[in-house]
Amino acid sequence: MKYKSVFDIIGPIMIGPSSSHTAGAARIGRVARSLFNREPKWAKVSFYGSFAQTYRGHGTDVAIIGGLLDYDTFDERIIDSIQLAKKNGMEIEFIKEEAIPNHPNTARVKIGDDHGELELVGISIGGGKIEITELDGFELRLSGNHPAILIVHNDKYGTIANVSNILAKYLINIGHMEVARKEVGKQALMTIEVDENIDHSVLAELEKLENIIRVKKIVD
Numbered sequence: 001m002k003y004k005s006v007f008d009i010i011g012p013i014m015i016g017p018s019s020s021h022t023a024g025a026a027r028i029g030r031v032a033r034s035l036f037n038r039e040p041k042w043a044k045v046s047f048y049g050s051f052a053q054t055y056r057g058h059g060t061d062v063a064i065i066g067g068l069l070d071y072d073t074f075d076e077r078i079i080d081s082i083q084l085a086k087k088n089g090m091e092i093e094f095i096k097e098e099a100i101p102n103h104p105n106t107a108r109v110k111i112g113d114d115h116g117e118l119e120l121v122g123i124s125i126g127g128g129k130i131e132i133t134e135l136d137g138f139e140l141r142l143s144g145n146h147p148a149i150l151i152v153h154n155d156k157y158g159t160i161a162n163v164s165n166i167l168a169k170y171l172i173n174i175g176h177m178e179v180a181r182k183e184v185g186k187q188a189l190m191t192i193e194v195d196e197n198i199d200h201s202v203l204a205e206l207e208k209l210e211n212i213i214r215v216k217k218i219v220d
Helices: 006-010 019-036 049-054 060-068 076-087 159-169 200-207
Strands: 042-048 091-096 105-113 116-126 129-135 138-142 148-154 174-181 187-194 212-218
Touching (some): 019 116, 019 212, 060 105, 138 174, 159 187
Antiparallel strands (some): 042 105, 105 116
C-alpha cells in the first residue's frame, strides 16, 4: 500500500490508542450514521479478526458507537459514547465473531429504528482510513474519505449514462465510480465518489430520473 503523506501512516487527530482500531472504527460508524441519516434506536455490531480479539482494549467498541452518534475521531465524547448512547435510549449489542474475514480489521454494523434498518461491512485499512465493502447486501468499495453519493436504481439500460450526464452538467468530477447488482435486471447500487460536496438541488434532480429508487449522500 502506498502512502501519500506522513499523516497516512500516523493517522488522523484522534481519541484512542490506534488509528486502525479506534479512528478507523469511528469512521465506519460515522459512515453508517451518515447513510442512515439519523441516530439509530438500536445497533448490533459484529467484530471479526483482530477487531474481535482486541476491541475492548483498543476502544473499537466505543469508537464505533461514537461514530453512530456522529462524533469525529478527535471528539473526546467518544470515550463515554456507549454510556451516552444508552442514555439516549439506544440498545447496543456487540458480537465477537469466529469467522475468518478477508481483512483482519472488519466490522459488520447493523442499525435501525421503527422506520428502517441499514447494514454495512467496513474494514479499517490503516492510518484511520477505511473501506465500506458491503451495504444492505450489495458489494461495493467506498473509501469514506471523499464526498460520495449512493444511488439505488433499477438495473436498466441508460440509467448510468443519465446520472453521469447530470453530474457533467453541473461540472462535478467523478473520482471513483462502480455499480453492483444482486441479479440482472433487478435492483442495483451505483457508488460515486466526487471531488466536492454536491448541492441538494443536484440530488433532487437525480432522484427524478427514470429508474432511480433512492439517492443518499455521504459528506467527507
